[in-house]
Amino acid sequence: MDVFTFAIERRLADNSGFPESRFEEAMSLSNEQVTEIAHLARLQVDQADLPEYARNLSDILSFVDAMNAMETDSVEPLAHPLEMPQRLREDAVTEENQREQFQAVAPQVEAGLYLVPRVIE
Amino acid sequence: MEWETVIGLEIHAQLATRSKIFSGASTAYGAEPNTQACAVDLGLPGVLPVLNKGAVKMAVKLGLATGCTVAPRSVFARKNYFYPDLPKGYQISQYELPIVHDGELHIELEDGTTKRIGVTRAHLEEDAGKSLHEGFEGVTGIDLNRAGTPLLEIVSEPDIRSSEEAVAYMKKLHSLVRYLGICDGNMQEGSFRCDANVSVRPRGSTEFGTRAEIKNVNSFRFVQQAIDHEVERQIDLIESGGEVVQETRLFDAVKGETRSMRTKEEANDYRYFPDPDLLPLEVDDALVDEARSELPELPDAKKQRFVEQYGLSAYDASVLTASRELADYFEAVADAAGGEGKLAANWVMGELSGALNKAGLDITESPVTPAILGGMLQRITDETISGKIAKQVFEAMWNGEGDADTVIEAHGLKQVTDTGAIEAMIDEVIAANPDQVAQYKGGKDKLLGFFVGQVMKASRGKANPGQVNDLLKKKLDG
Known part of the structure; x- marks a missing residue:
């Protein structure tokens, strides 16, 4: 059991705060949608695993759906769990050229450029 | 049918900071490839972005100059997509809460009137690197010097109604960012570039037509050409029974036309979410006052x-x-x-x-x-x-x-204002042109110009023209 399934099943077990009706309406993902999500994340997914991923991801969405049912109109959206503002740095150049070191671990370089498989047809 | 054009512009202005938006690497243009790309710009594991105060202040200045509200709190988000010149797999940008919003710019139209164009928002983001496809066999070369360069994306309301207005707006903004000293405005180097959202609708309609987005146009002339072509294309398409597809198009400057950018349909799904590496940005009154005091x-x-x-x-x-x-x-x-x-x-x-x-x-x-x-x-x-x-x-x-x-x-160009000297020249001219003098006296007033010209010539242009005129009249009429 993965960590998400575990979390959801635990919430289901103690049944705290989930309006039942909302839960039943929860959306369920198709295998095609899982394939599309995997493509966006550039993940290779085995066809045989699709139904299981679809089920797991749908469970997560149900979990989110349950949260969506909460009354949050008076709550300011949380951008970051740490309640403090960002520190700023002065606009100054502090980095030196370290191209040699960086390119020493690159698979392929030429004329100072990193080379990657051709990206346009 | 009479058509109305509706245009909104998104302008990317590269901010004139010394260092990058989230790292201390230099932003100087024209360096050897990848010599100004540090660990943060390369997206190496374990690095963290730290926001450049200079970039924040420049964004605030643009906000103040366009009457925008400066958000006391704004948030950075990740815009996710895969491309080799974007090493992290996401661009740090702002989505729901931009740093400044709801301002305006007034443009001058050809008939001398001015028109208000709403500025929806301006947000901070980082630029991507450059992909070089030429000169390589089967591979693409990546230069990440530009990766992490601060950009301010300035988004207009769809208030623009013609390509002329679009150019006027773009020029006005171009002039403004240079006055503010926040962008060098160099369009050849890509420091100031424009995406145009263009649609058409029957005149009088209040609903918007489907729009096409023309990407990365980098000259005033090209913006005009690209919009004119796109408007014509959309009208032709609709009038011949077709439908405009919402898509991204590129302007081909050589052919003077726009063409669809994607051959196969792949919907953009950027999956924005708040960047957990960056705390919310708070712009306090002190920073706003500092920016305001520096406005020219x-x-x-x-x-x-x-x-x-x-x-x-x-x-x-x-x-x-x-x-x-x-x-x-x-x-x-x-x-x-x-x-x-x-x-x-x-x-x-x-x-x-x-x-x-x-x-x-x-x-x-x-x-x-x-x-x-x-x-x-x-x-x-x-x-x-x-x-x-x-x-x-x-x-x-x-x-x-x-x-x-x-x-x-x-x-020896000093003007001759000595009356005696001028009179002497006039006398010579009169003596040398008895026929013209007779005609003038006979009523041909226009000949005065001829005499003035002759005297000026005699003085090699140095006689005071006003004096020559007065003295000539006196002599000829007297």
């Missing part, structure tokens, strides 16, 4: 002042305030000329601009300094030289022969 006189205010202080026409004032450098040059000339604003404006916009254009020089590269030009204008006002001779003096100054007094002395 803005183009509209300067233009108004030029009209009031120097008595310039609105047109002249707007030409002279088009760039801060030109405005500064003009003011220095007017100062050196003892406050003769109109005369200074005529010379800066006439003789000087003509010479600069011909030589392909920018106002900052003028071989004639404002002090030297202003000094010559003083010689016009104190009648040492005539306006006509001044053109000769200007040419000599342009060629590096020194200031006006030196040139006037060296070439």
Whole structure:
């Protein structure tokens, strides 16, 4: 059991705060949608695993759906769990050229450029 | 059917910071590939972005100059997509809460009226690197020097109704960011580029048509061409029974047309979410005050002042305030000329601009300094030289022969105002042209011009034209 399934099943077990009706309406993902999500994340997914991923991801969405049912109109959206503002740095150049070191671990370089498989047809 | 064009512009202005938006690497243009790409820019594991205060302040300045609300709290988000010149797999941008929003810009139209264009928002984001496809076999070269360069994306409301208005808006914003010193405005180097959202609808309709987005247009002329072509394409398409598809299109400058960018349909799904590496950005009053105190006189205010202080026409004032450098040059000339604003404006916009254009020089590269030009204008006002001779003096100054007094002395160009000397020349001219004198006396008044010309010629242009005119009349009529 993965960590998400575990979390959801635990919430289901103690049944705290989930309006039942909302839960039943929860959306369920198709295998095609899982394939599309995997493509966006550039993940290779085995066809045989699709139904299981679809089920797991749908469970997560149900979990989110349950949260969506909460009354949050008076709550300011949380951008970051740490309640403090960002520190700023002065606009100054502090980095030196370290191209040699960086390119020493690159698979392929030429004329100072990193080379990657051709990206346009 | 009569169609109305609806345009909204998204302009990316590269901010003129020394270092990148989230790292201390240099942003200088033209360096050897990847020599200004540090661990943060490369997206190496374990690195964290730290926001550049300079970039924040520049965004606030643009906000203040366009009447935007500066958000006391804004948030950075990740825009996710895969491309090799984006090493992290996401671009750090702002999505729901941009740093400034809800402002406006007033553009001048050809008929002399002004029009308000709403500024929806401006947000901070990082630029991507560059992909080089030419000169490699089966591979693409990646230069990440540009990765992490701060950009301000300035989004207009769909208030623009023609390609002319779009160009006017773009020029106005271009001038503004350069006045503010937040962007060098260099369009060839991509420091100021434009995406245009274009749609058409039947005139009178209140609903928007489906829009196409034309990406990355980097000159005023191309923006006009791209929009004109796109509008025509959409109208033709609809009138022949087709439908406009919402898509991204590229402008082909060689063919002067737009074409669809994606061959296969792949919907953009950027999956924005708040970047957990960056805490919310708080812009406090102190920072806003600091930015405000550093604002220069803005183009509209300067233009108004030029009209009031120097008595310039609105047109002249707007030409002279088009760039801060030109405005500064003009003011220095007017100062050196003892406050003769109109005369200074005529010379800066006439003789000087003509010479600069011909030589392909920018106002900052003028071989004639404002002090030297202003000094010559003083010689016009104190009648040492005539306006006509001044053109000769200007040419000599342009060629590096020194200031006006030196040139006037060296070439003996001082205006002749001695009545006796002028009268002597007039007498000679009258004696040499008895036929014309007879015709003039017979009622051919127009011949006065001929005599003035002859006397000016005899004086090699140096006689005071006003005096010549008066004295001639006296002699011929008397």
